[in-house]
Structures are given as structure tokens and as C-alpha cells.
Amino acid sequence: MxxxxxxxxxxxxxxxxxxxxxxxxxxxxxxxxxxxxxxxxxxxxxxxxxxxxxxxxxxxxxxxxxxxxxxxxxxHAEPIRAEKGAATLDAMRREFDASLGGAPRVQLLDGGVAVVELAPMLFPLDWAAEPLSAALTLASRAQALIVDLRTNRGGDPDTVAFVCSHLLDERTHLNTMYWRDGDRREQSWSQPHVPGARFGGTKPLYVLTSDTTFSAAEELAYDLQQLGRATVVGEPTRGGAHPCNGWTLHPHLEATIPVGRAINPVSLTNWEGTGVRPDVPCPATDALNHAHTLALTSLKE
Known part of the structure; x- marks a missing residue:
């Protein structure tokens, strides 16, 4: 023992x-x-x-x-390694393996509307690029797309850009991160090319949110909303816009310290404290049905 x-x-x-x-x-x-x-x-x-x-x-x-x-x-209930960020990576790896790489559901609804659930996190891109590309490529043939972030707790900003790249037609400035280290700014852009097929930037797109949606998942919803690319449906999100690093202080304790802050190129601010405010407010449990109805109406028009 x-x-x-x-x-x-x-x-x-x-x-x-x-x-x-x-x-x-x-x-x-x-x-x-x-x-x-x-x-x-x-x-x-x-x-x-x-x-x-x-x-x-x-x-x-x-x-x-x-x-x-x-x-x-x-x-952390289980002992954590002393390396910087090790606790977060170890926990994420277990969830990655249990969630089909962060895309646990791809479904086709009536009327040619697809649903891609991204949960429980937007995992590091070197892990998640393949499963996310597969899910988004499969959904690219749909007439409208619903991206479900209601249970997504955050993750990797590079993965945010990767997902956005499948939902836009042109290389687009998504976000800027200010880092305290070096007093520097780093821009995030969608990619000009993606593996597989692109859903693109013209077909109807809806993003589902809840009061659980947090951090990088909020960035994904916020970036697409500010660009006018997606309609956000559901509840206001938790309101965390500061990327952080983790340090092990004890075998069961990790300090997470925000080391930067997001600056959106459209709003010139972020969702810290306020959360992402939905375009169509409704209880999170009803958000999928609302978005499906909106998509069907849009397609008829």
C-alpha cells in the first residue's frame, strides 16, 4: 500500500x-x-x-x-507527474482515448442537417487532427451543420483554428493571443488547406453552447460568431478567455496560472467574465431542436 x-x-x-x-x-x-x-x-x-x-x-x-x-x-485523485503540464496531459489522454479523439458523435438529421459533437475537449492538434478531420469531412456533404459544444470544457487554440478552417472558405484572422512572457502578441489564422473535404463558408452553420462550454470551446463559438459565420444557440458560456499553464505543487495538487489573454480582431475584446452570448437563447437541453428547426427554415428559404 x-x-x-x-x-x-x-x-x-x-x-x-x-x-x-x-x-x-x-x-x-x-x-x-x-x-x-x-x-x-x-x-x-x-x-x-x-x-x-x-x-x-x-x-x-x-x-x-x-x-x-x-x-x-x-x-487530482490520482498522483500526478512533476513535469510542467503533466497532470493536464495525462488526464486529457485518457479522455481522448475514451471519446473517439474528441468527436464522439456524427449524425445526419432530417433535411440534410448534420450534427458533429466535439467533446469533452478540443484536444492537442497533433492528437486530434485525424479524428476531427474525419468527422468534419463526413459532415461536409450536409446541407447545414450543427456543431455541438455543450459539454466541451476547452482545449487547444490550434485545434480551434483547425476546426474553423473546415468551416470557412478563405484564410481568416481568428484571434490574437497576448502573452505576458516577452510582452508579445501571436495571431491565430485559419488554414488555407485542410485534409479531407471542407464544409466551407456559405452553408448554414449553428453552434450549440451551455453554461458548461468553456475556454477554447468558447473561443470556437466566439470566433465564428464574431465573423458572422455561425449562429450560436443555447445558453451563455462560462466566461474563460485566458490560456493557462499548469505546475505540479504536490502529488495531488496542480496550480493553473493564466499566462495570456485573447483579443478578437472584430470585437477587440473577448468573452472573459461574460461568456459567449447566444444569438438564439434557450435552455441547453433544447438547443439541438432549436438549431435543427432554424436550419430547416433556412434551407427552405
């Missing part, structure tokens, strides 16, 4: 403070958050023996200043 690793809250908090100070995309906010953590540590608020409870307490304090939902101390 493996002996549980003893939890020492102070070193976890000290390392979280260091990471915030060095990497958080908003240095001024980092200073405020570290002040909260130091005060709470001195008060004994983190004097707990359970790693999951510590993660809950610290996450609440990390998000108390600006409600950045990417800023977290995450608990």
Missing part, C-alpha cells in the same frame, strides 16, 4: 505565490491575489490535512479578486 504524501500547506501557498508573481498575465492583479493568499495563510485558513479541501479553499481565494476561472489550485 502506498503511504499518502503528507500535506504541508505553507510550501504549496508559497509556490503558488511565486508562480502568480512570475507568470500571471495581469501583474497588478497577481499582487492583489498574493496579498489575499498571504493573509489567509497567516490567519490559519489553510491549516487542513486534506489536499482536496485545500484546493477548494485556495481556488476560492485565487478567484476572489477578478473571478478568473482559469486561475485554480486543482486537486
Amino acid at each position: 502506498t503511504t499518502p504524501t503528507k500535506l504541508a500547506p505553507a510550501p504549496v501557498i508559497d509556490e503558488t505565490i511565486r508562480l502568480l508573481t512570475e507568470h500571471y498575465v495581469f501583474p497588478e492583479t497577481a499582487e492583489q491575489v498574493t496579498g489575499v493568499l498571504r493573509r489567509r495563510l497567516a490567519e490559519g485558513a489553510y491549516d487542513v490535512d486534506d489536499a482536496e479541501e485545500l484546493a477548494r479553499l485556495v481556488t476560492a481565494d485565487l478567484q476572489s479578486v477578478n473571478n478568473d476561472r482559469h486561475l485554480r489550485l486543482k486537486h
Whole structure:
């Protein structure tokens, strides 16, 4: 039997403070958050023996200043490797294998309307390009397309661009990322060529969202909405626009620190805090039926 690793809250908090100070995309906010953590540590608020409870307490304090939902101390039930980002990659790989590479459903509805569900994540492109290309190529023959992101929790911005490339006709500026490291900006564009067939930029396109839709999945919905390419149907999304990195602080604890922020070339802002606002608001459970009806109406017209 493996002996549980003893939890020492102070070193976890000290390392979280260091990471915030060095990497958080908003240095001024980092200073405020570290002040909260130091005060709470001195008060004994983190004097707990359970790693999951510590993660809950610290996450609440990390998000108390600006409600950045990417800023977290995450608990992992299984021990995690010490390499930077290892915890996230290990968990993603298990989900990738269990979800047909992130495209668990391709379905043809009445009237020539296809549904492609992308869930539970937009996995790293070097993993996901083949299954996503297969799903989108199969759906490319449809008269209208519904992309279901209602249970998608985020993922890789490069995969966002890959999916958009199948849904547009021309190379298009999708998003710009500002990175604190080096004070630099990096543009994201759709690709001029895709493997397989392209659904293209003219046929009716609908994107389904819920209050679970998060991060890179929000970017996919937001980019297509801002370009006027898709109609978003469903609920407002969670509101996380800051890409983050993960650091292992304890065998069961990972700090995720946002290191950049998105800047959309159309709106010149992003969906942080507000979420993506649907063009056709409705309960997430009704979104597929609503989008199907909209698609059929559009095709008749």
C-alpha cells in the first residue's frame, strides 16, 4: 500500500505565490491575489490535512479578486507527474482515448442537417487532427451543420483554428493571443488547406453552447460568431478567455496560472467574465431542436 504524501500547506501557498508573481498575465492583479493568499495563510485558513479541501479553499481565494476561472489550485485523485503540464496531459489522454479523439458523435438529421459533437475537449492538434478531420469531412456533404459544444470544457487554440478552417472558405484572422512572457502578441489564422473535404463558408452553420462550454470551446463559438459565420444557440458560456499553464505543487495538487489573454480582431475584446452570448437563447437541453428547426427554415428559404 502506498503511504499518502503528507500535506504541508505553507510550501504549496508559497509556490503558488511565486508562480502568480512570475507568470500571471495581469501583474497588478497577481499582487492583489498574493496579498489575499498571504493573509489567509497567516490567519490559519489553510491549516487542513486534506489536499482536496485545500484546493477548494485556495481556488476560492485565487478567484476572489477578478473571478478568473482559469486561475485554480486543482486537486487530482490520482498522483500526478512533476513535469510542467503533466497532470493536464495525462488526464486529457485518457479522455481522448475514451471519446473517439474528441468527436464522439456524427449524425445526419432530417433535411440534410448534420450534427458533429466535439467533446469533452478540443484536444492537442497533433492528437486530434485525424479524428476531427474525419468527422468534419463526413459532415461536409450536409446541407447545414450543427456543431455541438455543450459539454466541451476547452482545449487547444490550434485545434480551434483547425476546426474553423473546415468551416470557412478563405484564410481568416481568428484571434490574437497576448502573452505576458516577452510582452508579445501571436495571431491565430485559419488554414488555407485542410485534409479531407471542407464544409466551407456559405452553408448554414449553428453552434450549440451551455453554461458548461468553456475556454477554447468558447473561443470556437466566439470566433465564428464574431465573423458572422455561425449562429450560436443555447445558453451563455462560462466566461474563460485566458490560456493557462499548469505546475505540479504536490502529488495531488496542480496550480493553473493564466499566462495570456485573447483579443478578437472584430470585437477587440473577448468573452472573459461574460461568456459567449447566444444569438438564439434557450435552455441547453433544447438547443439541438432549436438549431435543427432554424436550419430547416433556412434551407427552405
